[in-house]
Amino acid sequence: MFVETPAIFKTSIAKSEQLLYQRKEKGEMGITENEWERIAKLLEIDVEEIKENSETSNVMNNFDNSSGNYIGNNNNYCNIPEFVLKDLQDYIALLKEENQRLKEELKSK
Incomplete structure (x- = not known):
């Protein structure tokens, strides 16, 4: 049945x-x-x-619904909070000042 x-x-x-x-x-x-x-x-x-196969291959995962078939340049855009960008810019400025100071110190020796 x-x-x-x-x-x-x-x-x-x-x-x-x-x-x-x-x-x-x-x-x-x-x-x-x-x-x-x-x-x-x-x-x-x-x-x-x-x-x-067991050979190594490159895998590109796109989590933004974009295609993985690229020819030439790959442009990836990320949303970075403004405060992070500001902190990084401040740090870059600080490093530039330090580089300049060290260059002047080397010249004076």
């Missing part, structure tokens, strides 16, 4: 699977060998062709 699964359980299972997939996609969870084999079978290719 076949019993229909209630919709609430189907929804719960779907959300659970989606969360697991998202964690795997982010690299928070690994992909099992069985999953690699199923993916390879669906794509009709060898498992080795889709597995990540």
Whole structure:
């Protein structure tokens, strides 16, 4: 006798699977060998062709919804509070004064 699964359980299972997939996609969870084999079978290719290689690669994560495909210059903008900028400018001015004083001290020797 076949019993229909209630919709609430189907929804719960779907959300659970989606969360697991998202964690795997982010690299928070690994992909099992069985999953690699199923993916390879669906794509009709060898498992080795889709597995990540162990070589080092550069990964750029953009958390501002911008694309990661850049050619040439990458411009990154950050919001820095005004008081931090003011403190840094004051510190730079202080360092310039110190450099000038030390240069004059060297000249006098």
